[in-house]
Amino acid sequence: MGVTDTTGEQAFDRARELKRFEESKLGVKGLLDSGLTSLPPFFIHPPETLSGLKPARPSSDPIPTIDLSGCDSGRRPSVVGEVGRAARGLGFFQVVNHGVPAEVLDRTIAAVKAFHEQPAEAKARIYRREMETGVAFFSNLDLFHSKAASWRDTLQIRLEPKADMEEIPEVCRSELMEWNQQVRRLGGLLMGLLSEGLGLNSGRLEELTCLETRVMDQVGGLQVKHGDVWVDVTPVPGALVVNIGDILQIMSNDEYKSVDHRVLANPRREPRVSIAVFCNPSNRENEFGPFPELVSSDTPAAFRQFNLNEYMTRFFKKELEGKSLINYFRA
Numbered sequence: 628m629g630v631t632d633t634t635g636e637q638a639f640d641r642a643r644e645l646k647r648f649e650e651s652k653l654g655v656k657g658l659l660d661s662g663l664t665s666l667p668p669f670f671i672h673p674p675e676t677l678s679g680l681k682p683a684r685p686s687s688d689p690i691p692t693i694d695l696s697g698c699d700s701g702r703r704p705s706v707v708g709e710v711g712r713a714a715r716g717l718g719f720f721q722v723v724n725h726g727v728p729a730e731v732l733d734r735t736i737a738a739v740k741a742f743h744e745q746p747a748e749a750k751a752r753i754y755r756r757e758m759e760t761g762v763a764f765f766s767n768l769d770l771f772h773s774k775a776a777s778w779r780d781t782l783q784i785r786l787e788p789k790a791d792m793e794e795i796p797e798v799c800r801s802e803l804m805e806w807n808q809q810v811r812r813l814g815g816l817l818m819g820l821l822s823e824g825l826g827l828n829s830g831r832l833e834e835l836t837c838l839e840t841r842v843m844d845q846v847g848g849l850q851v852k853h854g855d856v857w858v859d860v861t862p863v864p865g866a867l868v869v870n871i872g873d874i875l876q877i878m879s880n881d882e883y884k885s886v887d888h889r890v891l892a893n894p895r896r897e898p899r900v901s902i903a904v905f906c907n908p909s910n911r912e913n914e915f916g917p918f919p920e921l922v923s924s925d926t927p928a929a930f931r932q933f934n935l936n937e938y939m940t941r942f943f944k945k946e947l948e949g950k951s952l953i954n955y956f957r958a
Contacts, residue, residue, distance in 0.1 A: 639668045645771060652754035654766040654780035657747035672775040690717060690851065690860050690868075696724035698816060710817075711824030714871050717858075718884035719851045721866040722817070727809045729865050736844050736900050738802035742782055743898070745798065753796070761785040762794040772944075778892065787811075787909075810904050817869060825879055827920060835878070835908050835915075844900050852887040873952050874908075874938065880917035881929040885953060911935040930956045 644667060653661065693709045696702070713720035742750070753764045763783045767776045784795060786807045795803060819829035849860040849868070860868060876885040893899045908915065916932040933956055941952055 641669055644669055645776075648766075649770065652751040653747050654750065654754070654764070655778050656743050656780055657750075660747060670776050670778060676774060690719050690721060690858065692721045692723060692863055692866060694724050695722050695726070695816070698820070707820050707823045710820045714821060714824060714875075714879075714883040716884070717851060717853055718871040718876075718886040719860065719868065719888070721860075721863050721868050723863065723866050725813055725867055726816075727813060727867070731805055731809055732865065734802045735799075735806040735902060738799035739782065739902055740898065740900050742796050742799045743780060743900075753794075758783065758785055760794045761791050762796075768943075786904075806902070813867070814904070814906055821875070821883070825882060825918070825921065827918065831918070832875075832878075848891045848893060848899060850889050850891065852889075857889070872905075873956075874915065876953060877916065877930045877956060878918055880921040880926065882921070908935050911939070928958050931958045 648658075648667070648669070651657070658667075691709065691713045693706065693713065695706060698706050710720070750764050753760075753762055755763045756765055757763065761784065764780070765783070766780045767773070768781065770776055782796075782799075784803060786803075792800065792804075815833055818832040822829050822831040822833075825831075844862070850857040851860055852858075870888065871883045871885050873885045876883050890899075890901075912934055914932045914934055915938075916930055917928045922928045938952065938956075941955060
């Protein structure tokens with residue numbers, strides 16, 4: 628039921644329109660395909676949010692690009708140093724010569740784009756927010772919590788433990804399985820470098836797999852907050868972007884940094900495709916906190932212990948904007 632304002636016109640009923648959008652299972656691509664001519668109000672940010680979107684300033688500390696070639700040779704100490712400095716500073720870095728073939732990246736991005744380009748009815752079959760089957764298509768993870776919805780759709784797939792192959796859409800199934808194999812190998816390499824950057828054994832992080840990597844195509848828009856300013860992440864052809872997440876900052880006892888980041892609205896007509904892989908601890912009941920090796924009388928634990936269930940519960944109670952939970956878990 629709408630609310631009538633003082634002019635006699637019916638005011639926008641946000642809850643009703645969100646429900647209608649969700650039940651349509653169209654997503655934003657489906658809205659466009661249906662002949663949308665104006666932006667629905669629930670996608671429009673309030674003035675106080677828009678006024679704070681200042682352009683990114685040129686930075687004297689651009690997002691570093693790290694060459695991973697030679698990690699199994701005499702170059703490894705140098706690469707470890709670069710990774711450690713980037714993780715302690717900006718919390719974001721790009722990697723090249725990472726071993727993932729360019730054709731695999733291209734095929735994966737093309738396959739994910741092909742999924743989203745399908746007719747709405749083909750995608751509606753897996754439109755859901757639950758992950759019991761390991762596969763879900765939806766629009767806006769925080770649709771019912773955010774001040775404004777973002778112009779994006781998401782295909783989410785749980786790749787490990789072993790995914791149900793039949794649930795993964797056929798249009799992108801083989802490409803995502805190939806991508807998963809590459810990411811598993813690269814993830815192990817990166818976690819080894821990050822462990823060594825903390826002065827730990829190279830295998831210390833691998834079993835916990837607290838790492839996020841992101842692949843973007845050639846359309847920019849990703850920004851990282853560095854101090855009080857936003858810095859553009861300029862896409863490097865063939866590079867992967869690595870982001871230090873909250874849990875890794877906690878386990879590093881505040882040495883590594885998880886920083887705010889955002890993606891600006893795409894000003895171009897071509898779609899922007901991002902593929903993110905989140906590597907989380909597999910046991911949600913285990914207690915996590917700073918590594919004991921990094922805690923001493925001189926550097927006491929900066930964070931309390933928690934399990935992944937508690938972290939994820941807090942995470943999903945917030946809108947995606949300002950998602951960092953670092954301060955919530957401080958000791």
